[in-house]
Amino acid sequence: MKIHRINPCKRWSDITVFNGIAHFVEVADTDTTEAITGQVNQIFNQAEQALKKIDSDRSRILSVTIYLTDFANLPALNEVWDAWFPEGCAPSRACVKAELADPEYLVEMAFVVAAGEHYAHSSHI
Numbered sequence: 455m456k457i458h459r460i461n462p463c464k465r466w467s468d469i470t471v472f473n474g475i476a477h478f479v480e481v482a483d484t485d486t487t488e489a490i491t492g493q494v495n496q497i498f499n500q501a502e503q504a505l506k507k508i509d510s511d512r513s514r515i516l517s518v519t520i521y522l523t524d525f526a527n528l529p530a531l532n533e534v535w536d537a538w539f540p541e542g543c544a545p546s547r548a549c550v551k552a553e554l555a556d557p558e559y560l561v562e563m564a565f566v567v568a569a570g571e572h573y574a575h576s577s578h579i
Contacts, residue, residue, distance in 0.1 A: 458573060460507055469504055475516070476508045476569040479562065486558035490527040493560050494534040501565060509570025513543040521552040521562040531561065 461468035469478040480500045482493035505511055522528060528549065539545075545566075554562055 469508060471508060471569050471573045474569050474573055476504075476510065476567045476573065477565065478504050478567075479564045480504070481554070481556075481559050481562045486556065490530045490560045491534055494531050497561065497563050498534070498538050501563070504565070505567065508567065509572050510567050512538065513540050514568040515539075515543075515545040515565055516568060517546040517548075517566045519564040520547060520549040521554060521564075522549055523552065523554055523560050525551055527560060 455473055458471040459467040459469075460471070466479075469476055471477075478501075480497040482488065482496040483500065484496050485492065488496070502512070505514075520531070522531065535544075552562075554560075
């Protein structure tokens with residue numbers, strides 16, 4: 455089976471899809487000076503764009519690993535999280551306290567998603 459790499463560069467691909475399962479990671483890339491709520495909203499907006507590229511949507515997110523720099527931000531993150539996911543569609547998740555590559559990043563999220571049918575068995579992007 456083909457591995458689909460969307461926007462690959464030397465260090466990473468924006469999205470990697472294998473056997474109908476997509477993986478991608480998001481950090482706030484518009485304004486890292488925003489507080490946690492703003493950064494989470496940026497991540498979810500970016501995730502929406504990634505989901506469109508693989509013919510999927512937020513109801514098809516299987517799991518998310520959340521890397522949070524400060525657990526004091528967890529209640530604000532959860533508030534945005536709860537509002538973003540459709541009722542009954544919350545994925546499994548893990549939340550880990552971590553030091554991120556850029557000290558302005560407050561959160562990073564790694565998504566695992568069921569891609570659309572186009573990516574389930576096709577041999578092209």
